[in-house]
Amino acid sequence: MIEVENLTKSFGDVQVLKGITTSFEKGKTNLIIGQSGSGKTVFMKCLLGLMVPDKGTISYDGRMFSKLTVKEKRNLRQDMGMVFQGSALFDSMTVEENVMFPMDMFTHQSRSEMEDRVNIVLKRVNLIDANKKYPAEISGGMQKRVAIARAIVMNPKYLFCDEPNSGLDPKTAILIDNLIQEITKEFDIITVINSHDMNSVMEIGEKIIFLQHGIKEWEGTKNEIFKTNNEAVTNFVYSSELFKKVRQMYIEERD
Amino acid sequence: MNYISSIGSYSIMVWEVFKKPTKWSIMKSLILKEIDELIYGSMGIVIFISVFIGGVVAIQTALNLTNPLIPKDLIGFATRQSVILEFAPTFTSIIMAGKVGSYITSSIGTMRVTEQIDALEVMGVNSLNYLVFPKIIAMLFYPFVIAISMYVGIFGGLIANSLGNYSTSTEFIQGIQLDFIPFHVTYSFIKSVVFAFIIATIPSFHGYYMEGGALDVGKASTTSFVWTSVVIIISNFVLTQLLLG
Numbered sequence: 001m002i003e004v005e006n007l008t009k010s011f012g013d014v015q016v017l018k019g020i021t022t023s024f025e026k027g028k029t030n031l032i033i034g035q036s037g038s039g040k041t042v043f044m045k046c047l048l049g050l051m052v053p054d055k056g057t058i059s060y061d062g063r064m065f066s067k068l069t070v071k072e073k074r075n076l077r078q079d080m081g082m083v084f085q086g087s088a089l090f091d092s093m094t095v096e097e098n099v100m101f102p103m104d105m106f107t108h109q110s111r112s113e114m115e116d117r118v119n120i121v122l123k124r125v126n127l128i129d130a131n132k133k134y135p136a137e138i139s140g141g142m143q144k145r146v147a148i149a150r151a152i153v154m155n156p157k158y159l160f161c162d163e164p165n166s167g168l169d170p171k172t173a174i175l176i177d178n179l180i181q182e183i184t185k186e187f188d189i190i191t192v193i194n195s196h197d198m199n200s201v202m203e204i205g206e207k208i209i210f211l212q213h214g215i216k217e218w219e220g221t222k223n224e225i226f227k228t229n230n231e232a233v234t235n236f237v238y239s240s241e242l243f244k245k246v247r248q249m250y251i252e253e254r255d
Numbered sequence: 256m257n258y259i260s261s262i263g264s265y266s267i268m269v270w271e272v273f274k275k276p277t278k279w280s281i282m283k284s285l286i287l288k289e290i291d292e293l294i295y296g297s298m299g300i301v302i303f304i305s306v307f308i309g310g311v312v313a314i315q316t317a318l319n320l321t322n323p324l325i326p327k328d329l330i331g332f333a334t335r336q337s338v339i340l341e342f343a344p345t346f347t348s349i350i351m352a353g354k355v356g357s358y359i360t361s362s363i364g365t366m367r368v369t370e371q372i373d374a375l376e377v378m379g380v381n382s383l384n385y386l387v388f389p390k391i392i393a394m395l396f397y398p399f400v401i402a403i404s405m406y407v408g409i410f411g412g413l414i415a416n417s418l419g420n421y422s423t424s425t426e427f428i429q430g431i432q433l434d435f436i437p438f439h440v441t442y443s444f445i446k447s448v449v450f451a452f453i454i455a456t457i458p459s460f461h462g463y464y465m466e467g468g469a470l471d472v473g474k475a476s477t478t479s480f481v482w483t484s485v486v487i488i489i490s491n492f493v494l495t496q497l498l499l500g
Contacts, residue, residue, distance in 0.1 A: 045373075048377050050373055050376055050377065070275075073379075074275075074379040075379075077376075077377060077378060077379030078378070078379050080377060082373075082374065082377040084370040084373065084374060085370070086369055086370055088369060088370040088371050088373065088374040089371075090371055090374075091365075091369075091371075101378075102378050104278075104280075104281060105277070105278060105281065105378065105380060106378075106379070160377075
């Protein structure tokens with residue numbers, strides 16, 4: 001379990017995160033939602049240790065990140081997988097080399113062992129015949145799948161995804177969402193996803209945290225989000241006509 | 256105040272580069288790749304510039320020797336001294352600050368913008384060691400580039416001298432051999448090692464700590480070229496005073 005306690009982060013005079021307390025459980029897809037500038041990315045960067053919070057603590061299965069030694073932090077990072085918004089694949093490497101990179105860096109496996117593992121993982125994300133291609137030669141959806149493959153190749157305990165379906169068409173976005181959820185269940189890992197895609201919320205939001213102006217405004221499941229009367233959440237989630245109608249239908253059906 | 260802060264950040268960056276090394280099997284291939292990119296890839300432009308600079312120095316010297324009492328072998332002597340002491344190490348380094356420096360800043364800056372550096376950090380890789388260390392090691396071969404620049408520069412002077420009929424080839428070669436002080440070559444190589452470190456690290460600093468988008472990568476490249484050139488020129492002055500003064 002990842003436990004966050006009173007997390008606070010400021011840049012100059014601007015307080016971006018204001019005392020966030022929450023937890024993320026194993027085997028669940030946890031979504032952090034909120035408008036642009038609500039502090040989602042900073043929150044995730046603090047979780048990943050890419051930013052140091054001003055106040056508060058983050059614990060990974062009881063290990064408090066700030067109290068770990070450099071070596072312990074390095075070991076913990078090897079338990080983390082991250083899918084970046086823009087995929088962040090290494091341009092100079094092929095798909096295969098990108099996925100192989102963490103193994104090449106941290107394990108002493110032979111080349112053939114690593115290739116076997118890469119093929120298994122690429123097959124898992126439904127990406128075949130792309131091993132020798134460069135990131136620039138494949139589509140955005142395929143790049144996202146390569147990024148997921150790279151994130152899970154080391155069997156991480158914690159998977160973080162920053163806007164995993166941004167810039168993708170709705171069909172591919174749903175495929176990516178479902179893939180992340182399947183992987184979460186299959187490997188029994190903790191998955192934390194930053195998103196402002198409402199389709200994702202409805203599809204895979206087993207736990208949803210709504211941030212507004214750096215404050216945790218609401219927390220619940222995808223079923224609870226239909227029932228909530230929190231004005232900030234409903235204004236954000238049901239801002240489109242489509243979702244307003246969906247909610248109306250849900251309420252009518254329930255009544 | 257900003258300058259002091261930047262110098263501090265630069266020093267911390269250099270310190271971090273040498274901490275927590277990357278696995279040797281990976282580092283080896285990165286170093287070879289950088290040698291190919293930074294050293295071998297720069298040979299063409301360095302040779303081209305050196306030939307013409309050597310030629311221009313020879314012509315300028317010859318045209319200024321109007322007194323018949325001054326021996327003609329001075330053309331070769333002046334060309335050798337100018338090329339070995341200044342043109343090969345310093346002028347070439349300014350060119351390399353533009354060519355290699357902007358490549359380093361833009362490649363690392365693009366990695367920063369596209370979150371590839373964050374990806375390395377999340378994986379637990381010391382991104383500074385992974386990205387900057389191979390460049391520093393590759394640039395240790397820079398004195399070889401300078402040695403070639405010296406040779407080709409003097410050769411350019413010889414060609415220009417012969418084509419312009421300013422003196423005979425024999426007189427020019429006699430001039431090259433006149434009062435030769437081997438320490439001048441050592442001085443030049445010492446300078447080139449210092450310049451190599453500057454060319455590898457200052458552009459890396461500007462690329463690594465850049466913020467913003469694609470446009471800012473271009474701005475960072477320009478800033479990095481300016482600062483690399485400034486530091487090369489200042490350190491050239493200091494080293495000359497220390498080694499020859």
